[in-house]
Amino acid sequence: MSEQGPLRDWLVALRTPGIGPTGLRERLAAANGRIGEVVARLRRHAATLGVEARSWLEQPDEARLAADLAWLGQPNHRLLCCIDPDFPPQLEAIPQPPVALFVAGDACLLLRPQVAIVGARSASSAGKTNARAFARQLALAGFVVTSGLADGIDGAAHEATLEAGQATVAVIGTGPDLVYPRKHRELSARVVAQGALVSEFPPGTAARADHFPRRNRLIAGLALGTLVIEAGLQSGSLITARLAGEQGREVFALPGSIHNPLARGCHRLIRDGARLVESASEVVESLVPAARALGAELALRLERAPPASAGSSGPALGGWHDDPDYRRLLDVLSHDPLALDELAERTGQTAAELSSMLLMLELEGWVEGLPGGRYQRLPRL
Template sequence: MHDPEPDAALASWLRLDQTPGLGPLTARRLLSAFGLPQHIFSATPPALLAHAPAQVVQALKAPPSDATQALVERTLEWASVPGNQVLTLADAAYPPALLNIPDPPLLLYVKGQAALLARHALAVVGSRNATLQGRAHAEAFSAALSAAGLTIISGLALGIDASAHQGGLRGIGSTVAVIGTGADKVYPARNHALAHRIAEEGCIISEYPLGTPPVPHNFPRRNRIISGLARGVLVIEAAAQSGSLITARMAADQGRDVFAIPGSIHSPLSKGCHLLIRQGAKLVDDAQDILDELNIVGGIAQRPCPPPSAQDASAVLDAMGHDPVHPDTLAQRCGFDMPFVQAELLALELDNRIETLPGGMVRRLAAT
């Protein structure tokens, strides 16, 4: 039996995500203005028109379609199964690393060990048509990095991705698969056994609603999540024009490190890596090169908690990200006690660095 209050809150997020004509930028504007989906749906049309086009406002004020209602009910049922959950931007468990990318997903459908999403991580990507040597590199590097405590992020594709996941599962860091379909589907089918193992021992996530088929344009878009979750991206075997290079460019734009393994000058699958190295990616030929670059010594089992001396306004702002958040959620993200968080929020508001929204949510102001 579902707890009705969490179900109602999640249903509002799901309905918002399915609103016809509502794109991610407009959704974020509305959330910034009103705080939570429930407040958006209860707002008056004139208030909504200040932040969204008329056709979107009309869709927001209309009752949900039968298809949307059926999807909401199906998703609530899916999320009630142990190991499944849907994280929203307002959830304390939403991956901290995604909070500061330009376009974090409103929702994340999670299957497996969600705690991995808050761990230090490295993305490993490359060609679907990888050579035997390339797949061996992917598994060996990923196993060594996972043994040091880094969670391996990849996209569950054939080739380098699959080998990276297999290597990640060999260490304490485990692995996270970011997929381009609904979380209830496995693509490609050849990775079904691997996906089942990742769901048991690692984590599978998607920003797409349940039932979403493998639509080609969804895969490049999910790459920003692969890079966004990670401290850096390692590219192993990539052609000059490939999705791996898109991921690497997104990583650079997000301020992440980019690493590449060089190869033969005669191999088409080396051209992408060589291009990245010429553009400033760090050449690596051993997993220790990456650990040294990331200043990882002796392994890292989990994201360290801030020391007491770091309990200041900057730490609270960093945990806040750029989206509305409730103080209770902030306290959980920071690991600070609520009186401290409330005191810091008051100081930040008096300093015009944050503002309070309806429902007690707080939001960082653009100038900060």
């Protein structure tokens, strides 16, 4: 996607009114993934489309396309398309999957096991404290914490993850160049520097009420499980939780006081089948099988993916096998269990770094996690 021609075709197609991700995916399938052919067919059959679509295809707004290309030309900015080998496979399983994502930051994080933490914008101080504690512990356990950059629970989860030195993903309901709410401008910049900011909407797209349910389906779809911390009965977080359940993902909820209106949404989720949790370890334990399955799916995709070429649209999928830090950790690990602090002392790495590495090794069957925060190396046949 380094060539401007295909990239411009993608932008033209994405901005064509009335097509949408489902329609564009259908046209891509019919054109064997050739976006240039999709745009050519749209133009040939423009008379069958709406007035706005026909006008756009006949005379696209060149200034808008130039602005899109300028944004994508900045370091660590990318249009991640569904035909790319590193497009998140977990999104293919959701209803109305996105056809492309605008990403600022590290797009590879979208392939790692994620946990969504969502909740009320008007969260209580206790709710934000819980969000921070769960986010930190889940991040140190090796999960990427994903949320929506909203005020309240979302912001607290992002901030705690960043403060722990770990990666977080923010899925937003505006274009990737805008920040909503504006008070999170600095937080957004920190997310981009240390994680990834993701949007389905092109640059310049302002916040609209109908954008946020679409954003919520991506949060639920990217994550292996969704944790709801404080939510009223009309909270958008309940939409995210419902979508997660419909997508076959785990839903967790924190209970609260019966006198707290922001606990009622969580209590309803629990009555409807969400798992009541009181500690991050319960979430981790529940999601390890799903994380292993995601790792196996990515490994299979790696085997099937063609070799990366100079004209590749994005970074090739890579592994940890040639990373000296991973090799050092494996050399230190033995078949006798070792505690995390002992591994940190022997490898010279922090507990946060080791937690992430150990999860990856556990997913690929190299390491077994044991009660008490101990790990041992598994025999390889």
